Amino acid sequence: MATRPTIADIARELQISKAAVSYALNGQPGVGEQTRQRVLDVARNLGWQPSASARALGGFHTKVIGLALARPAQTVAIESFFIRFLVGVETALAKRDWSLLLRIIGDHPDQEVEVYRKWWGEGRIDGVILVDERHRDPRITAVDELGLPAVLCGGPRRDTTMPCLWTDQAADAETLTDYLAGLGHRRIAHIAGPREFAHERGRQRGMQRAAARHGLDLLSRSAAYDAAAAVQATRSLMADPTTAPTAIVYANDLNAVAGQRELENAGFTVPQDVSVISWDDSPLTEMVATPITALARETEAYGEQAATVLLDRIAGVDRGRVRVTPSDIVIRDSTGPARAAR
């Protein structure tokens, strides 16, 4: 098997010292112009490339950013948010010829810090994208202490100065609630994701505020981002007809699709009996039997923006707090006037 050509191969080929080859390749004095030209020719013929390792030791950029994702592999494979985010990140990186070092580590957020510490300590990356911000998030302090350039998809937070892409969750909650209130719904349910995530807390506060403003009853549940949890929460909400909501807002596309199916299996008609909304738009919400009304978040653009803010930060330009454009609602067949209002 062939091996990577090295400076030693060039030196052997030309019968000169490795030091002379190195001088020639790095444009340093110490070799004549003729030798330099012969070295460059042989290097090209052998397919020699400057070593990233050697350049990194010399203080150059690795041109790699890191992303460790602490989510169960099964959820990553089914819900569309992450792959769309990733495609956006890659779009931004491709424009500047950078690459992404990726690790999916399951549901162990503490291991994310270890992966970042290692990648950074070993000189593999120049920065990281922090996703899935948590309420008490050990990564923020750890990454700040390491001096590792980062962008936070979340925030804003008082305990760090790293640039962040913050989404006004309350504004999105108002978009949803205004729409449901306009359809005459007086009793709505919010099936949120796990409360440890900062964005879920923000949404919950926004839903409460908007419901209070409209004088609506708000029922809240917290569920994992998977189909089984959504089915369970839906079943418990609808069990007592005297307290059942006329509209349910789900945290993501997978939950909304599974929840709606449970409603239909249980004999409810969507949207005549219950309206359904997803906080995430995707092909899943669009292609089910009753296409689902959803917040149209521009996930690819969000990923692209995250990578761009990070690359700018690495280049020494701090964009600070970048506010993400609030989402619009895409109205489909799963929402309609509340039964009592007709």
Place this chain on the structure above:
Amino acid sequence: MATRPTIADIARELQISKAAVSYALNGQPGVGEQTRQRVLDVARNLGWQPSASARALGGFHTKVIGLALARPAQTVAIESFFIRFLVGVETALAKRDWSLLLRIIGDHPDQEVEVYRKWWGEGRIDGVILVDERHRDPRITAVDELGLPAVLCGGPRRDTTMPCLWTDQAADAETLTDYLAGLGHRRIAHIAGPREFAHERGRQRGMQRAAARHGLDLLSRSAAYDAAAAVQATRSLMADPTTAPTAIVYANDLNAVAGQRELENAGFTVPQDVSVISWDDSPLTEMVATPITALARETEAYGEQAATVLLDRIAGVDRGRVRVTPSDIVIRDSTGPARAAR
């Protein structure tokens, strides 16, 4: 901002030479046991890590494998094959503490070779996974010439000795065709993906052979892996009622879902008028109004196997040609007896 701790920091802290620190950290002679212990203590306190760059220069593994994907970003974001494959790859890597260097480069397969050449030449990776094998695939020779360890998701081919995971496309084609023949279908259509992909050619040959064996009429079309192309191909197949098929086999989940929707929009009933099958199973095929019969390919397991074969190859163990288990069919509502057979 803090910076990465170096050997110089340890040397300064202990007022000894950098060489002494290096000897101590690398377990070489030249320093006493007491000094070695103090160096290790200070290194731990400072959070020092051995540099991957330095280790790579010393001939150690980077513990990184590469994957460049030449597909349009939009397709990557919607069809489920790639993210499920990626999750499988990550599962295998996580077990051995390796990482993945990822690049999505759009529809430019020639650029894949350049990315691999660069990554390998710069010492960033120890091997690559080649996906989306093409009929004339420039990557095979290029990667062999570079001496870059690789696993081919495809094959078997005569022009390379690299290990491969080969799928018997003809066996999968027979599974589909036997099933449709058993339902009485005599006129079936195969909407394949782009013919440049080796797996599409293999499937096409398998479909032809199986159709000949059963004495069925086979109509073939080739379409891009996106919704618009599937709609277009479906429309053209169904335009003439005297030649329209009673069953259509689609190349992937996205095409099957879009094609079935086109059939229903055009007034055909699935499966009474036309049966629909997808060559790829996913949440999309399961969650549409008429859940779609599909080949249940174990995509996560396939990704995990690809990474494992590559890691073994890097470790010097060549698994050769690994045959992937043939797929089973998952029967759902989109297939039934052919109209004429009832």
